[in-house]
Amino acid sequence: MVRSPLTPQQLAAGKRLGAYLRAARGERTLADVAQAAGISPETLRKIETGRLATPAFTTVAALATVLDIALDDLGRICLADPSLQATAQGLALSSARE
Structure with a gap:
């Protein structure tokens, strides 16, 4: 089965998701977070940089x-509505400061 190319909206959502996860990681190392989530550091690096725009649900949940x-916050990040994106980004920044 051939996978359809990702749309520009899906690619943009992947970049937003990656940036949000990077902000939420804060001072924790990429390797520590990846190990705790049960994924490879390279997978987390690809997600954070937007090169893996549509990671598996189990990866995102971990x-x-x-x-x-909250998964709801991550869902809002992936929506195209800029007001929801701003709300979710604010949540990530406040979580990273705690």
């Missing part, structure tokens, strides 16, 4: 658990 992020 990262959400490790980073103490």
Whole structure:
């Protein structure tokens, strides 16, 4: 089965998701978070940089658990509505400061 190319909206959502996860990681090392989530550091690096725009749900759920992020917040990040993106980004920044 051939996978359809990702749309510009999906690619943009992947970049937003990656940036949000990077902000939520804060001072924790990429390797520590990846190990705690049960994924490779390279996978986390690809997600954070937007090169892996559509990670598996189980990967996202594991990262959400490790980073103490509600899945609802991650869902909002992936939406195209800029007001929801700003709200979710504010949550990530406040979580990273705690």
